Amino acid sequence: MPGSGEAADERDGTAAETPAVAAARREAGGASGSGGQKEHPLRFAPGPRPDMSRDEDEPSRRGASDPGAGRFTEKPRRYAVGLMSGTSVDGIDAAAVEILGMPGDERIEVRLLAFENKPYPADVRREIFELFDPARATVDRVGAMNVRLGRLYADAALSVIGAAGLSPADVLVVGSHGQTIYHAPEAGYTVQIGEGAVIAARTGIPCVSDFRPADLAVGGQGAPLVPFTEYLLYRERDRTLLLQNIGGIGNVTVIPAGCGPEDVFAFDTGPGNMLIDGVASLVTGGALAMDAGGALAARGSASETLLGELRQDAYYALPVPKSTGRERFGADYVERIVRHGRELGLSDADLAATVTKLTAWSIGDAYDRFIAGRHAADLMIVGGGGSYNPVLMRDLAAEMAARGVAVATQEEVGGSSDAKEAIAFALLADYAMARQPANLPAATGAARPAVLGKISY
Numbered sequence: 001m002p003g004s005g006e007a008a009d010e011r012d013g014t015a016a017e018t019p020a021v022a023a024a025r026r027e028a029g030g031a032s033g034s035g036g037q038k039e040h041p042l043r044f045a046p047g048p049r050p051d052m053s054r055d056e057d058e059p060s061r062r063g064a065s066d067p068g069a070g071r072f073t074e075k076p077r078r079y080a081v082g083l084m085s086g087t088s089v090d091g092i093d094a095a096a097v098e099i100l101g102m103p104g105d106e107r108i109e110v111r112l113l114a115f116e117n118k119p120y121p122a123d124v125r126r127e128i129f130e131l132f133d134p135a136r137a138t139v140d141r142v143g144a145m146n147v148r149l150g151r152l153y154a155d156a157a158l159s160v161i162g163a164a165g166l167s168p169a170d171v172l173v174v175g176s177h178g179q180t181i182y183h184a185p186e187a188g189y190t191v192q193i194g195e196g197a198v199i200a201a202r203t204g205i206p207c208v209s210d211f212r213p214a215d216l217a218v219g220g221q222g223a224p225l226v227p228f229t230e231y232l233l234y235r236e237r238d239r240t241l242l243l244q245n246i247g248g249i250g251n252v253t254v255i256p257a258g259c260g261p262e263d264v265f266a267f268d269t270g271p272g273n274m275l276i277d278g279v280a281s282l283v284t285g286g287a288l289a290m291d292a293g294g295a296l297a298a299r300g301s302a303s304e305t306l307l308g309e310l311r312q313d314a315y316y317a318l319p320v321p322k323s324t325g326r327e328r329f330g331a332d333y334v335e336r337i338v339r340h341g342r343e344l345g346l347s348d349a350d351l352a353a354t355v356t357k358l359t360a361w362s363i364g365d366a367y368d369r370f371i372a373g374r375h376a377a378d379l380m381i382v383g384g385g386g387s388y389n390p391v392l393m394r395d396l397a398a399e400m401a402a403r404g405v406a407v408a409t410q411e412e413v414g415g416s417s418d419a420k421e422a423i424a425f426a427l428l429a430d431y432a433m434a435r436q437p438a439n440l441p442a443a444t445g446a447a448r449p450a451v452l453g454k455i456s457y
């Protein structure tokens with residue numbers, strides 16, 4: 001697999017603006033581009049640098065002898081860090097946030113103070129891909145990578161804390177998702193690595209890690225978890241929103257107009273960029289880690305024959321809630337697609353165009369099968385790195401326009417495609433420190449709410 005793709009550096013940062021996108025942006029009142037931040041309806045907003053003059057609400061440094069959670073979460077204004085390393089394995093997303101309000105109170109608000117993306121060193125990325133193969137993921141290699149990632153995560157946390165103008169002593173908690181190396185919800189387990197104890201020791205800040213097992217333990221999929229924070233931060237009274245994340249895997253959260261938490265549901269729609277990245281890498285012998293700007297796909301045409309076959313994958317018809325990962329749509333799957341595509345006479349560009357279109361189709365198909373009958377959506381807001389692929393966004397806008405749903409990116413509604421998941425894990429960690437449940441049973445299939453995460457001091 002690819003070795004040196006430094007994903008953040010390859011982004012062209014813009015998605016093509018289709019008429020549907022423009023309309024959605026106008027409707028949302030959003031301004032594109034970093035200069036046009038507006039007060040959007042979300043309860044997550046880019047925020048100013050904090051005023052560091054100490055006041056009564058300012059979290060103060062805790063010592064090793066003072067690990068109590070309650071004292072700190074009683075503060076109505078807190079700082080937290082969220083770290084996310086997704087299934088694309090492009091690196092570490094780190095967000096420093098200010099949290100206003102209390103866990104368990106739906107009026108809670110989050111302001112993004114700073115965001116950074118730290119690409120994984122090339123050898124780390126290469127080795128993580130090897131750990132996806134259970135035969136190569138021996139305990140010594142997993143153990144060593146668990147600690148190495150813990151150190152990288154700690155450094156990413158310290159860096160974003162500095163970028164926010166804070167010091168570690170100001171920060172209540174670091175929430176670290178970790179790197180998923182295996183996800184087997186039907187067998188009751190999922191494996192995220194990146195040792196929380198190392199993060200806590202190296203930063204001097206309590207760390208919540210390993211969020212998913214608590215949900216699996218009460219019968220859930222352990223994923224997706226972000227819908228809980230999306231409900232808190234994005235819900236609207238009058239519009240039904242689809243929050244579509246296109247990372248390695250695609251996942252959607254349905255937030256009906258005026259809903260309560262029990263009305264929100266979510267599931268993984270299928271591959272996000274995983275097949276696109278995989279094809280780009282395989283056909284270039286590892287030279288490309290992604291189809292940057294959709295350049296490869298733009299030169300080809302999708303094969304209806306291959307599309308017709310790929311649409312038959314059993315995952316799309318599986319009932320919700322459901323989640324998936326590299327175990328299904330990883331390297332083997334990509335190899336089969338490329339081999340068969342070659343038999344059909346497809347070029348590299350045709351193969352990229354085909355998996356790009358398949359990805360957009362899977363999102364539209366999921367809407368037809370599982371969402372439209374329950375809630376007609378007003379707007380789909382797309383986040384994750386897929387929103388930087390203009391060909392994917394064009395195909396997706398066409399799919400959703402046919403269903404009467406406008407499509408906009410996170411940036412177009414005042415959010416952040418990159419930061420959203422990292423922000424979510426900061427908030428989930430805040431909930432863990434307050435011992436508040438933070439899974440949405442309707443999203444994960446859990447039998448009941450659960451407090452998520454393991455705390456290292």
Ligand SMILES: Nc1ncnc2c1ncn2[C@@H]1O[C@H](COP(=O)(O)OP(=O)(O)OP(=O)(O)O)[C@@H](O)[C@H]1O
Pocket residue numbers: 007010011012013085086087088089090245246247248249250272273274276277289290291292293294383384385386388389390421
């Ligand atoms: N400029 C770009 N052009 C095309 N694709 C891009 C661009 N920038 C990012 N991407 C895609 O986005 C992917 C990374 O997305 P993201 O960081 O949201 O994934 P992730 O968080 O790792 O995954 P998941 O949400 O499934 O855990 C890259 O692998 C690439 O496919």
Ligand SMILES: CC(=O)N[C@H]1[C@@H]2OC[C@@H](O2)[C@@H](O)[C@@H]1O[C@H](C)C(=O)O
Pocket residue numbers: 086087180183190222223224225226227247248249250251268323324325421
């Ligand atoms: C096991 C795992 O890492 N799942 C991820 C992955 O990436 C996207 C999708 O598949 C989602 O289910 C989940 O991540 C997000 C952050 C979530 O839990 O909401």
